[in-house]
Amino acid sequence: MNGDKRVLITGAAGFLGSHLCDRFIKEGFRVVGMDNLITGSLRNIEHLFQLENFEFYHHDVSKFVHVPGNLDYILHFASPASPIDYLKIPIQTLKVGSLGTHNLLGLARAKKARILVASTSEVYGDPLVHPQHEDYWGNVNPVGPRGVYDEAKRFQEAMTMAYHTYHKVDTRIVRIFNTYGPRMRLNDGRVLPTFIGQAIRxxxxxxxxxxxxxxxxxxxxxxxxxxxxxxxxxxxxxVNIGNPGEITINEFAEEILKLTGSDRKVIYKPLPADDPKQRKPDISRARELLGWEPRVDRSEGLQITYDYFKSLPEVDITPKDFSEYIR
Incomplete structure (x- = not known):
């Protein structure tokens, strides 16, 4: 029974981490969430605080990580993921990808837990191969502005494989491509929430x-x-996990204008350094090994996401006091 299984999810108060918490709660697991809240929000997981099978630790995984009791699985999703964040806090981004990953792999080894680490399509950099498949080594500028994120994730993958081969830790690596949905932050530097936020305003x-x-x-x-x-x-x-439905930024902007009913126009600014020109996952491996492929049509997903953003208050509500739930 999954009710006997316990999973640690780092980055639990973030966009993806909070959805993973929901999924594992739904599947009957006991979930331990961990987040230092540098980019995450407790509002994303407040609906879980009253549940007996959910607990939360306010902690930075770049420091020593201790979780009492057994752990069966660890999902490492702690990291800034948007350009605004990792350009603003570059050292913390490097630390969570290196020190944080090291700490969690050590915890997985000590607990004899299986660990899945969240990597990214950014390991491919500005790709010279299209679409991007897992055997492609990438085209990354290690000293460019995006290098703090790209190289943190590349190091994370190398460290994970080293722990697997040397210490025999049971590991998994997911390379995540552009993802969207409720709980994203408006204006975080990623194209989708930025476009929708601009259209709403x-x-x-x-x-x-x-x-x-x-x-x-x-x-x-x-x-x-x-x-x-x-x-x-x-x-x-x-393993690449993403939707191979490729679209240009111009086409995507037109979709957002139509979705939101906006009569505004698209304006253009200089392309940031090392910004990838193409991004499309080859998901053959996921199809073959996992029997997985995306099911939600972009028009459907965008409508759900737009409705979520429209429901947000115009001005941030004063945060609730969650102190009694934080360990």
Missing amino acids: GEDLTAFGDGSQTRSFCYVDDLVEGIYRLLFSNYVNP
Whole structure:
């Protein structure tokens, strides 16, 4: 029974981490959430605080991690993930990918737990191969502005495989492509919430370069399903999880304008350094090994996401006092 199984999810108060908490609670697991709240929000998980099978630790995984009791699984999702965040806190981004990953792999070894680490399509950098498959080594500038995130994730993958081969830790690696859905933060530097936020406020949409660069957007429920299947598979090498439905930024902007009923226009700014020109996952491995592929159509997912953003208060509500639930 899953009720006897206990899972630690780092980055639990973030966009993806909170959805993973929901999924594992739904599946009957006992969930331990952990987050230092540097980019996450307790509002994303407040609905879980009253549950007997959920507990939360306010902790930075870059420091020594101790969780009393048994652990069967660890999902390491603690990391800034948006350009605004990792450009603002570059040292913390490097630390959570290196020291944090080291600490959690050590915890997995001590607890004899299986650990899944969240990597990213950014390990491919500005790719010279299209679409991107797992055997591609990438085209990354280690000293560019995005290097703090890209190289943190590449180091994380190397450390994970080292623990698997040397210490025989049971590991999994997921490479996540652009994902969207409720609980994203508006204006976090990622294209989808930025476009929707601008449209809601009646502003022009800001694109970079000439808008011909591409992205591939996966709805969060599909992503969580892929991660869940990967965790319980027997495959230890990286697996791409994302939606191969590629679209240009210009086309995507038009979709957002139509969705929101906005009559504004798209304005263009210079392309940031090392910004990837193409992003599309090859998901052949996920299809073959996990029987997984995305199910939610982009129009459906965008409507759900737009409705979520429209429901947010115009001004942040004073945060509730969650201190009694934090360990």
